[in-house]
Amino acid sequence: MSVTVRVPAKVNVQLAVGPARSDGFHDLANVFLAVSLYDEVTVTPADELRVTCEGPDADLVPLDRTNLAARAAEALAARYGRSPDVHLHIAKDIPVAGGMAGGSADGAAALVACDALWETGASRDELLGICAELGSDVPFSLVGGAALGIGRGEQLTPLEVGGAFHWVFAMADRGLSTPAVFREFDRLGEGTDIPEPVASQELLAALAKGDPDALAATVSNDLQPAALSLHPELAGTLATGRAAGALAALVSGSGPTTAFLVRDPESAAAVAQALVSSGTCRTVRTASGPTPGATVAGL
Numbered sequence: 001m002s003v004t005v006r007v008p009a010k011v012n013v014q015l016a017v018g019p020a021r022s023d024g025f026h027d028l029a030n031v032f033l034a035v036s037l038y039d040e041v042t043v044t045p046a047d048e049l050r051v052t053c054e055g056p057d058a059d060l061v062p063l064d065r066t067n068l069a070a071r072a073a074e075a076l077a078a079r080y081g082r083s084p085d086v087h088l089h090i091a092k093d094i095p096v097a098g099g100m101a102g103g104s105a106d107g108a109a110a111l112v113a114c115d116a117l118w119e120t121g122a123s124r125d126e127l128l129g130i131c132a133e134l135g136s137d138v139p140f141s142l143v144g145g146a147a148l149g150i151g152r153g154e155q156l157t158p159l160e161v162g163g164a165f166h167w168v169f170a171m172a173d174r175g176l177s178t179p180a181v182f183r184e185f186d187r188l189g190e191g192t193d194i195p196e197p198v199a200s201q202e203l204l205a206a207l208a209k210g211d212p213d214a215l216a217a218t219v220s221n222d223l224q225p226a227a228l229s230l231h232p233e234l235a236g237t238l239a240t241g242r243a244a245g246a247l248a249a250l251v252s253g254s255g256p257t258t259a260f261l262v263r264d265p266e267s268a269a270a271v272a273q274a275l276v277s278s279g280t281c282r283t284v285r286t287a288s289g290p291t292p293g294a295t296v297a298g299l
């Protein structure tokens with residue numbers, strides 16, 4: 001018997017970052033939108049805990065116990081006093097170290113899959129608690145849709161969304177480390193007064209209306225200057241997408257994936273074509289959101 005769970009990537013339509021806290025994290029006002037790029041995690045009983053991975057970026061994924069899917073299985077097993085001996089297979093389509101929460105997605109998916117396999121009877125809140133211990137983005141990968149994350153980004157409030165938003169994503173030729181981007185944010189902000197992060201009411205209204213023009217006017221990412229500082233070539237990718245008609249162009253989370261909000265699938269195709277032709281990125285994908293969080297796809 002095995003269980004397969006499908007889990008989406010995310011884009012941050014607002015990422016407001018406060019000053020560094022004493023624990024090294026930053027308080028956020030983090031507006032997440034789940035988008036239709038998916039990983040699938042399949043869990044099967046085995047003699048020992050083992051992780052395998054397939055997909056274009058598979059060689060970049062650690063297969064030891066640092067893999068967030070393995071850590072999720074271990075955390076759930078420890079909670080229920082059972083052995084974590086399973087085979088976790090990750091079919092990976094979400095870019096690795098791309099700022100789209102790929103590792104977090106696998107953590108949430110493995111948790112849901114093991115929970116179904118082991119029939120633990122854990123409540124949703126218990127699962128969300130384990131997710132928050134695994135990483136700041138992991139709870140959102142479980143719930144999907146759209147949500148405002150405060151604290152480290154792990155304290156979620158679901159958000160209403162009035163329609164589908166269409167996106168183009170450009171993957172860069174190398175990844176960026178999330179802690180390195182937060183450190184660069186701190187360095188760039190040295191000596192300045194960094195305000196407490198607050199969600200934009202205009203942005204929440206744009207999401208609720210399903211209005212792409214209003215959303216384009218309000219998207220923001222406080223980590224973008226830090227990501228551009230570490231990866232200056234991204235400025236060219238952003239400019240290419242804007243020139244091709246994207247309503248908004250921004251770095252996704254800690255980057256280096258760049259995200260382009262477009263009006264409809266036709267304009268997504270045009271922006272994607274321009275990005276491919278420009279040679280300023282590794283691969284280009286189109287997607288839409290919101291889409292549900294980690295969901296059992298097959299038993």
Ligand SMILES: C[C@](O)(CO)[C@H](O)COP(=O)(O)OP(=O)(O)OC[C@H]1O[C@@H](n2ccc(N)nc2=O)[C@H](O)[C@@H]1O
Pocket residue numbers: 012015024025026027028030099101104134135136137138151152153178179182253254
């Ligand atoms: C950039 C985002 O992807 C936006 O959604 C997230 O804030 C990052 O979430 P994540 O990858 O799950 O991050 P975690 O695994 O919790 O933390 C990795 C590292 O990122 C930094 N970090 C993360 C979240 C946060 N609110 N403040 C931080 O400063 C810390 O250096 C931390 O050690």
Ligand SMILES: Nc1ncnc2c1ncn2[C@@H]1O[C@H](COP(=O)(O)OP(=O)(O)OP(=O)(O)O)[C@@H](O)[C@H]1O
Pocket residue numbers: 060061062066067068069090095096097098099100101102103104106107137175176178253254255
């Ligand atoms: N299942 C996993 N898939 C990918 N990377 C993983 C996984 N588990 C652990 N990692 C490690 O996490 C690092 C960051 O990978 P990930 O793809 O989650 O980055 P990210 O999308 O930038 O994350 P985020 O958007 O949450 O900041 C990788 O370089 C890898 O070493």
